[in-house]
Amino acid sequence: MAEETEKKLLIDVARLDPEGETLEGEADIVDLDEPFVKPFGGVRYSLKAQLFGTELLVRGRLEQDFDLVCSRCGETFDTTVKVDDFTASVEVSQKDQFADLTVDARECIILALPTYPVCAEDCPGFAQKAEKPKGDDRWSALDGLKVE
Numbered sequence: 001m002a003e004e005t006e007k008k009l010l011i012d013v014a015r016l017d018p019e020g021e022t023l024e025g026e027a028d029i030v031d032l033d034e035p036f037v038k039p040f041g042g043v044r045y046s047l048k049a050q051l052f053g054t055e056l057l058v059r060g061r062l063e064q065d066f067d068l069v070c071s072r073c074g075e076t077f078d079t080t081v082k083v084d085d086f087t088a089s090v091e092v093s094q095k096d097q098f099a100d101l102t103v104d105a106r107e108c109i110i111l112a113l114p115t116y117p118v119c120a121e122d123c124p125g126f127a128q129k130a131e132k133p134k135g136d137d138r139w140s141a142l143d144g145l146k147v148e
Contacts, residue, residue, distance in 0.1 A: 007031070009105050010098040011049050013056060020050030023060075029106050036069040037113065043105060047086070056090045056099045064109045071116040072125035081112045 009027040026042040047060035062083040069076055088104040 007102065009043070009045070009101045011056065011058065011101060012097065013051065013092050013099050014097045016049060016051055016056075018051065020048055023047045023049055027102075027105075029102050030064055030109055032110075038067040039064055040067060041065045043109060045086075045105070051092070054092055056092050058086075058088045058090070058099075058101060060086055062086050062105055062109055066113070068114070068117040070119040070123060072118055072123045074126065075119055077117075077119040079114075079117070081109055083108050083112050 007029055009029050011023065024046045026044050028042040030039045030043060032039060041064070044063045045060060047058050049056060049058045051057075064081050066079055066081060067076055068079055086105065086108050088101055090099045090101070092099055
């Protein structure tokens with residue numbers, strides 16, 4: 001019932017069961033030109049689609065795998081972004097054969113991406129160096145300063 005085409009997530013409204021249907025599959029709809037966020041594979045979906053008069057209501061789950069760069073240490077890691085409460089409502093008419101959910105699904109996945117991705121909760125980040133440069137004694141006059 002859902003059709004995977006190049007960069008589209010379409011639902012065949014004309015053939016949709018009036019009681020609703022569960023649609024599952026994968027569609028390659030997320031392509032980002034970002035050096036730190038690289039999707040791989042397609043968006044996996046499990047959706048329940050049902051017509052209510054001229055409204056197509058679609059609810060379900062979306063998942064997409066990504067290569068992300070850790071905001072603490074700079075290392076690349078894989079993660080899966082999951083959206084468990086995807087909901088879309090599309091107005092359809094008698095002449096519409098397909099409903100396009102591409103934009104709604106794509107935006108939902110992108111909004112679910114972490115703002116500051118971290119490879120692990122205990123990631124220490126970059127190694128900090130607190131050593132004083134050799135031969136630099138400009139600040140040594142402050143070593144004996146007493147503040148009250």
